[in-house]
Amino acid sequence: MSSMKDVARLAGVSVSTVSRVINESIPVDENTKKKVLDAIDRLNYKPNLLAKGLRVKSGHLIGFIVPEISLHPFVNLINSMEEYVVRRGFNLILGNTQNDPNVEEMQIDHFIRRNVDGVVITRVSDESRILEIIDKSNIPFVAVDRELEMQELPSVVLDNYKAGVLAARHLRELGHRQFACITGPLNIKLCRERLNGFKDALAEDAIPFSRERVFEGDFKFNSGIKGMEYLFHQRIPITALWAQNDLMAVGCLKVLQQKGIRVPEDMSLMGMDDLEIARMVNPTLTTIKQPFKQMSREAVDILLRMRSGQDLKEKKVVLQPQLVKRSSTAPPITQPVYHNSSLDA
Amino acid sequence: MSSMKDVARLAGVSVSTVSRVINESIPVDENTKKKVLDAIDRLNYKPNLLAKGLRVKSGHLIGFIVPEISLHPFVNLINSMEEYVVRRGFNLILGNTQNDPNVEEMQIDHFIRRNVDGVVITRVSDESRILEIIDKSNIPFVAVDRELEMQELPSVVLDNYKAGVLAARHLRELGHRQFACITGPLNIKLCRERLNGFKDALAEDAIPFSRERVFEGDFKFNSGIKGMEYLFHQRIPITALWAQNDLMAVGCLKVLQQKGIRVPEDMSLMGMDDLEIARMVNPTLTTIKQPFKQMSREAVDILLRMRSGQDLKEKKVVLQPQLVKRSSTAPPITQPVYHNSSLDA
DNA sequence: TTGTAAGCGTTATCAT
DNA sequence: ATGATAACGCTTACAA
Numbered sequence: 087m088s089s090m091k092d093v094a095r096l097a098g099v100s101v102s103t104v105s106r107v108i109n110e111s112i113p114v115d116e117n118t119k120k121k122v123l124d125a126i127d128r129l130n131y132k133p134n135l136l137a138k139g140l141r142v143k144s145g146h147l148i149g150f151i152v153p154e155i156s157l158h159p160f161v162n163l164i165n166s167m168e169e170y171v172v173r174r175g176f177n178l179i180l181g182n183t184q185n186d187p188n189v190e191e192m193q194i195d196h197f198i199r200r201n202v203d204g205v206v207i208t209r210v211s212d213e214s215r216i217l218e219i220i221d222k223s224n225i226p227f228v229a230v231d232r233e234l235e236m237q238e239l240p241s242v243v244l245d246n247y248k249a250g251v252l253a254a255r256h257l258r259e260l261g262h263r264q265f266a267c268i269t270g271p272l273n274i275k276l277c278r279e280r281l282n283g284f285k286d287a288l289a290e291d292a293i294p295f296s297r298e299r300v301f302e303g304d305f306k307f308n309s310g311i312k313g314m315e316y317l318f319h320q321r322i323p324i325t326a327l328w329a330q331n332d333l334m335a336v337g338c339l340k341v342l343q344q345k346g347i348r349v350p351e352d353m354s355l356m357g358m359d360d361l362e363i364a365r366m367v368n369p370t371l372t373t374i375k376q377p378f379k380q381m382s383r384e385a386v387d388i389l390l391r392m393r394s395g396q397d398l399k400e401k402k403v404v405l406q407p408q409l410v411k412r413s414s415t416a417p418p419i420t421q422p423v424y425h426n427s428s429l430d431a
Numbered sequence: 432m433s434s435m436k437d438v439a440r441l442a443g444v445s446v447s448t449v450s451r452v453i454n455e456s457i458p459v460d461e462n463t464k465k466k467v468l469d470a471i472d473r474l475n476y477k478p479n480l481l482a483k484g485l486r487v488k489s490g491h492l493i494g495f496i497v498p499e500i501s502l503h504p505f506v507n508l509i510n511s512m513e514e515y516v517v518r519r520g521f522n523l524i525l526g527n528t529q530n531d532p533n534v535e536e537m538q539i540d541h542f543i544r545r546n547v548d549g550v551v552i553t554r555v556s557d558e559s560r561i562l563e564i565i566d567k568s569n570i571p572f573v574a575v576d577r578e579l580e581m582q583e584l585p586s587v588v589l590d591n592y593k594a595g596v597l598a599a600r601h602l603r604e605l606g607h608r609q610f611a612c613i614t615g616p617l618n619i620k621l622c623r624e625r626l627n628g629f630k631d632a633l634a635e636d637a638i639p640f641s642r643e644r645v646f647e648g649d650f651k652f653n654s655g656i657k658g659m660e661y662l663f664h665q666r667i668p669i670t671a672l673w674a675q676n677d678l679m680a681v682g683c684l685k686v687l688q689q690k691g692i693r694v695p696e697d698m699s700l701m702g703m704d705d706l707e708i709a710r711m712v713n714p715t716l717t718t719i720k721q722p723f724k725q726m727s728r729e730a731v732d733i734l735l736r737m738r739s740g741q742d743l744k745e746k747k748v749v750l751q752p753q754l755v756k757r758s759s760t761a762p763p764i765t766q767p768v769y770h771n772s773s774l775d776a
Numbered sequence: 777t778t779g780t781a782a783g784c785g786t787t788a789t790c791a792t
Numbered sequence: 793a794t795g796a797t798a799a800c801g802c803t804t805a806c807a808a
Contacts, residue, residue, distance in 0.1 A: 087543070087568070089785055100795045105787060115793060135544040136490060137785030140481040140800050155510040156707075164509075165500040168527050177541055179524050182513045196522055198432070199480045223432070307711055336711050343713045362501075363708060366652055366681050368688045434801055445779045450803060460777055482801035485784050 088129040097125035108133060139201050148389060149197035149205035151181045151190060157306075158333060158361050159376060160208065163230065166382035167206065174386060176203065185209075191219065198223050204389030206230050226392035230385045232276055233402065240392070242384040242403045246276045249374045249407040250283025253328045253356050256372070256409055258291055261417045262326035262354060266299040268313035268338065270330045280330050280358075298322060303334050310337020318345075325353060325418040332357035332364045335371055339414070350416035360410050369413035377405050433474040442470035453478060484546050489738075493731060494542035494550035496526045496535060502651075503678060503706050504721060505553065508575065511727035512551065519731060521548065530554075536564065543568050549734030551575050571737035575730045577621055578747065585737070587729040587748045591621045594719045594752040595628025598673045598701050601717070601754055603636055606762045607671035607699060611644040613658035613683065614675045625675050625703075643667060648679050655682020663690075670698060670763040677702035677709045680716055684759070695761035705755050714758035722750050 094101045099118055106112045107122045114122075125131070139145040148171045152160045164180065171178045179202065181193030194216070197205050204226040210216045220227045220239065229241035257265065267284055270277035281300065288295045301316045303309030310329055314337065317324060329335035335357030342349055349355050349369055357364055360375035384403050391398060439446045444463055451457045452467045459467075470476070484490040493516045497505045509525065516523045524547065526538030539561070542550050549571040555561045565572045565584065574586035602610065612629055615622035626645065633640045646661045648654030655674055659682065662669060674680035680702030687694055694700050694714055702709055705720035729748050736743060 091785080101785090102787080102796080103794060106794085109787080111787085113793075118793080132540060132544050134485070134546070134785050135541070136481045136485040136546055137800090138787075140479070140485055140784090140802090141786045141788085143800075145481060155513060156506045161501045161506050164525075165527075168500060168525055169529075172527070172538075177524055177526075177545075179522055180509075180513055181522075182510075182517070184514075193517075195477060196480070199477050200522070201479070201481055307707070333711075340711065340713050362652070363711070366678075366685065366708070367712070368685050436801075446802080447780080447804080448778060451778090454803080456803085458777075463778080479801055482784090483803075485786085485800090486802050486804085488784075 087134070088131045089134065090131070092129055093122065093125045093131050096129060097121045143201055144203050144393075145201035146176050147179050147197075147200055147202045148176050148386060149179050149181055149194075149200075149202045151183060151193055151197075151205060151207040151209075153183050153185045153209040155180070155182050158331070159231070159359055159378060162359075162361070162376075162378040163208065163382060166379040167386070170379075170382050170386050174390065183209075187215065191215065194219055194223075198225060203393050204228070204386075206385045206389065208232060226389045228385050228388045228392075230381055232274065238401050240388050240398060240401050242381050242388065242405065243276070244376055244381075245404045245406055246279040247283035247286075249358060250280040250285070250328075251287040252283075252374055252407060252409045253280075253358070254284045254287030256411070257326040257328065257354060257356065257415065258288065258293070260326070260354065260415060263293055263418075264323050264325045265293065265295060266301070266317050266322065266324045266327045268301045268303050268310060268327070268329040268334050270303060270305045272302050277330060284328060299324070303329070305331050305333060307333045307337045310334030310339075311341050312337075314338040314341035326356075326415070327353060328356045328358075330358055332359045332361045332371060332373055335373070335414075336363060336367055339367060339371075349414050351419060354415040354418070356415055358407075364410075364412065372412045372415040373410050375408040375410045377408070380405055432479070433476045434479070435476070437474055438467065438470045438476050441474060442466045488546055489548050490546035491521050492524050492542075492545055492547045493521050493734060494524050494526055494539075494545075494547045496528060496538055496542075496550060496552040496554075498528050498530045498554040500525070500527050503676070504576070504704055504723060507704075507706070507721075507723040508553065508727060511724040512731070515724075515727050515731050519735065528554075532560065536560065539564055539568075543570060548738050549573070549731075551730045551734065553577060571734045573730050573733045573737075575726055577619065583746050585733050585743060585746050587726055587733065587750065588621070589721055589726075590749045590751055591624040592628035592631075594703060595625040595630070595673075596632040597628075597719055597752060597754045598625075598703070599629045599632030601756070602671040602673070602699060602701065602760065603633065603638070605671070605699065605760060608638055608763075609668050609670045610638065610640060611646070611662050611667065611669045611672045612675070613646045613648050613655060613672070613679050615648060615650045617647050622675060629673060644669070648674070650676050650678060652678045652682045655679030655684075656686050657682075659683040659686035671701075671760070672698060673701045673703075675703055677704045677706045677716060677718055680718070680759075681708060681712055684712060684716075694759050696764060699760040699763070701760055703752075709755075709757065717757045717760040718755050720753040720755045722753070725750055 090101045090104050093104050106114050107119050168178045183190035206228050208231045229239050233241040233243045269281050285295050298320050301313035303313050357371045358374040360373045364371035364373045435446045435449050438449050449467050451459050452464050513523045528535035551573050553576045574584050578586040578588045614626050630640050643665050646658035648658050702716045703719040705718045709716035709718045
């Protein structure tokens, strides 16, 4: 790898001149400029990013902290985040915490030591500790997907309450009166909000919705299965079910199909996220779409705006969910599904 | 952020001493060591990785070039790659090429300028050009998943021929005699190898397998659908079908279910990869598992070994696929499924 | 065992 | 408009 020194020598100028033509920081005589450009070309010179980063205290790097990589919706976020980050001339560096606070701290540490220009973080485990770290480092942080409960860290989140409302209304308008909901972990605020939106929208229509109609899952496929089985055991009449993400909805679907309960004829089913899988299953899944691309764009924008010292218009940007109608929901045409005796066995 | 200088000052020693206790490069007096450690602790000092990387010409970074992020199997590879890379004390930097040779080149360039310690690359688009880049940079490269056709670049790949054999044998042993296969893009070597393995294993048993029993897909869900519809139109009797990845298999499944063809009773269906989705669909998918974790481990190992100047035992490590039996395959119990007239409409 | 100083490849300040 | 030079934060001969 050739360095600026090599270029300077070949062009017969000083390194500062080379630096100037590269960064266009200060006007340079057209003639010498040409010589330099020529030398750069011939040597196929590319500025070293570590040296530059060291000097200007910017690694031209955006860090992204995720609790898991291959899990949805993080894959989607990583994907769009990368796209948008490089479009802005940076690189994305990934930090998987595996839901371990210590790993999380370590990853953030690594980022800082690389002079990252900002980090977008999703799912902070031990809030206070992380916030402390964030505070003493003076690099920009933005929370995405899950906002912090305690603090006014800049964040971009979905209107999760609205998501619940959309789900409930859609089902209600179809004519359903007997609902259930499988949630994510209820210690996560966004899950409670989704549930609240769901409940409130039912209440608008004076539809009763009791505690035993809620199953607390963990956003994974298996808890869709667990939740569905729980609901059967409760012997609660249900014609419409909302799972707070697509993965769990697919879990429900599987149980329903195994029991020979038809979707949507016997039971309407909704998910949330609009993952690719929602279009792959049979029937295709009605769901609530999250605007992942837009979330990434906003997050990166906020970071870069903070970095350049600009004030943020809003510390918290909240994006709107969107109903996507597919074939897993329909008006109720049969009696509600009660307990299926095969389960007692 | 405090620097080594701060630590040195606080501990009353020189920076070199600090460096020594940190890197344990040269023995340091127990007493001064303690003082240094103390100062480090009090200042919460962490070495800057850019400075270090600049000096020792190692960014403590492994680059990973992928053609797409959220697509399988790259998600899986990214996941395990990240895990293994940080375990070895490095960070993973991601480069998404979006299947664009220019972007690919640009990403590699960025990596090099960051003094990456190595890059693992999957799916090289314009071979000759990339190889040139690799050649003149003297950083280690390893190809994963897809090997290069022309060159002896170190690579870790699956025994794809074997995968085809495993699929065919499993189906054959179940008693099937009438097969079809939906492949990935046949300009990709690995797809041809899978197909060859499949064919050869059928030939062992003198089972005829003609050209029209093959549909060339593109590894995406939709081409599973396309492939299945193609096969129906061909009016070829089939009782067993192998799709060269799970995504396409799920596409097939969807068409089959829509047509009321039962899996596995009327048709046995196999995929490949063993993605999570294989366990999520109904029936669960029999598939050929790829050892993603092991691939990542091997790739990173090779990189690190090359970096430290060690010779590689083999330039090419090939890993074994594994049959995973689930519920989408069974002995043929009915007449082969012919053309379904609903399709002509 | 410890310190001094040069150097990694940049950018930025100050002269010229 | 251009060139020396110091500095970014670290490692590593070389001296002491």
